[in-house]
Amino acid sequence: MAEQTKSTLILDAKGMSLSQSLFCGQTFSWHKTAKGEYTAAVGKRAVLANEQGKKIMLVKPNGGSFTGDDEQFWKHYFALDIDYEALLQRFCENEKLAECVREGSGIRVLNQPFWDTLLSFIISQNNNIKRIEKIVRALCENFGQELAQDIFAFPKPDVLSALTEDELKALGAGYRAAYLISAAKCVAGGIIQESALRQMPTQELRRALLNIHGVGPKVADCVLLFGLERTEVAPMDVWMKRAITQIFGGNMPSCAGGYEGIAQQYIFNWARENL
DNA sequence: TGCCAGGCGACGC
DNA sequence: GCGTCGCATGGC
Numbered sequence: 001m002a003e004q005t006k007s008t009l010i011l012d013a014k015g016m017s018l019s020q021s022l023f024c025g026q027t028f029s030w031h032k033t034a035k036g037e038y039t040a041a042v043g044k045r046a047v048l049a050n051e052q053g054k055k056i057m058l059v060k061p062n063g064g065s066f067t068g069d070d071e072q073f074w075k076h077y078f079a080l081d082i083d084y085e086a087l088l089q090r091f092c093e094n095e096k097l098a099e100c101v102r103e104g105s106g107i108r109v110l111n112q113p114f115w116d117t118l119l120s121f122i123i124s125q126n127n128n129i130k131r132i133e134k135i136v137r138a139l140c141e142n143f144g145q146e147l148a149q150d151i152f153a154f155p156k157p158d159v160l161s162a163l164t165e166d167e168l169k170a171l172g173a174g175y176r177a178a179y180l181i182s183a184a185k186c187v188a189g190g191i192i193q194e195s196a197l198r199q200m201p202t203q204e205l206r207r208a209l210l211n212i213h214g215v216g217p218k219v220a221d222c223v224l225l226f227g228l229e230r231t232e233v234a235p236m237d238v239w240m241k242r243a244i245t246q247i248f249g250g251n252m253p254s255c256a257g258g259y260e261g262i263a264q265q266y267i268f269n270w271a272r273e274n275l
Numbered sequence: 276t277g278c279c280a281g282g283c284g285a286c287g288c
Numbered sequence: 289g290c291g292t293c294g295c296a297t298g299g300c
Contacts, residue, residue, distance in 0.1 A: 025281060125282040131298055132281080174296030179283080216283045237281035268281075 005065035009058040014080055017106020018051050021078070024107050024269045025129055026226050028120050028136040039151055041140070042077060043113040045070075046147035061148035079108040091263055094253035100263075100270035107269060109262045110226065114194045115187065116154050117227025118212075121219045122179050131172070138171040139180075160184035179214020186212050202230050225261035234264035243271035 018038055022030040030040040037050040039061060048059045058074055060066065075081050088105070092098035119139070124132050143155035143163065155163075161184035168177035186192040192212065197205050202224065209220040221235035234240070234252060244250060244267070256263035 121281075124280090126280060126295080127282085127297085128280040128299060130280095130300095134298085169296080172297060174298095175283090175294095176296080214283070218282055222281070235281065238279090239281070272281095 005067050007059070007063075007065050009066045009071055009074060011056040011058065011071075011075060011078070011080060013051060013054050013056050015084060015106060016056070016078055016080065016108045018049055018056065020104055020106040020269075021108045021110060024104065024265060025272070026110060026265060027112060027116075028124075028129070028133045029116065029140075031137075041144070041147050041151050041153040043116065044147065044153060045073070046151040046153075047074075061151055076111050079111060084108060087259060087262065090255050090259075091253075091266070093255040096247050097253050097256065097263060097266065100266040103273065104266050104269040107265055109231065109265050111229055112226050114197070114223070114227040115157065117223050118183055118187075118215075119154055119160075119180060121222040121226070122183055122214055123173065123176055124222070125176065125214075125216075125219060127176075135172050139168070139173070142167075142171060155184075157184045157188035161188040176214065179212075182213040183215065197228060202233065205230070206233075221261075225264075231259050231261045234260035237268070239268055239271040239275065240264060242275050243267050246275065247271075 022038055022040075027040075029042070030038050032038055033048075037048055039046070039048050041047075046061050048061045050057050056078065058066070088101050091101050120132070120136055123135050123139070127135075137152075140152035140154055143159055144152040145156075146152050161181060163181060163184075165177040165181065168180055173180065183192075187194075192208070197208060200208065205228065206220050206224060209215050209223055210217070215223070218235055218237060221233050224230040224233040225235060234256075236244070244252065248267075252260050252263065
């Protein structure tokens with residue numbers, strides 16, 4: 001039986017906005033082309049995406065066809081397999097959270113690869129988003145595989161673990177260079193195994209991540225939420241702390257229960273626009 | 276120009 | 289366990 005293949009993958013956006021979801025500080029891998037399309041490497045998959053009406057159109061930049069589990073993979077990546085309509089309705093039980101949702105209603109918390117997320121958020125610490133994007137791009141271009149023209153994957157753990165701190169400092173990584181290498185050694189050496197992490201309850205998993213040199217509470221929480229699908233974890237950076245203190249009276253609204261991480265992304269987006 | 280950024284590790288107490 | 293400090297670097 002011949003396998004069904006498609007040159008373009010068309011997904012129902014269900015209210016998801018690429019421009020909002022790809023540039024709200026949860027991923028630093030996407031680039032907007034001169035034509036207004038978006039490109040990235042997500043794990044080992046290079047993709048070219050754009051939105052037309054209520055559809056998301058995906059194309060392989062090197063002209064290949066989508067096969068096998070591609071459709072399921074991308075639906076899951078863009079969180080098109082959860083009922084956001086119902087979730088956002090719950091969030092809107094709190095008036096302040098409703099305002100955050102209104103401002104970024106097309107945001108979806110992406111289900112990103114663990115390794116990409118770990119490296120990205122180690123780089124993110126005490127850093128600004130423009131500069132994080134720049135360092136991530138330099139890391140991938142210099143040491144990652146070119147999956148399609150000008151689209152580079154993150155360097156593999158064994159490649160990264162063999163680099164020197166100076167090679168990474170040359171990219172602008174600063175003192176995070178040692179942290180990246182240390183994380184790579186943990187993964188390449190099998191001390192950190194993604195499949196084992198995914199089996200762990202969230203708190204045990206968090207402790208495991210904290211064992212990585214250069215991964216503290218904030219970075220661990222970002223990896224839990226963005227790279228290991230723990231939607232109940234809400235990373236607290238300086239923007240979130242400001243918003244929770246100034247707007248929410250010190251606590252995440254109870255209507256976010258179980259999905260505090262997703263609520264966090266709307267609040268974070270709102271805080272960066274308004275505080 | 277000085278302050279800040281999706282913080283963390285080391286250190287002192 | 290908790291508070292403070294230094295850290296690399298560029299965006300603004």
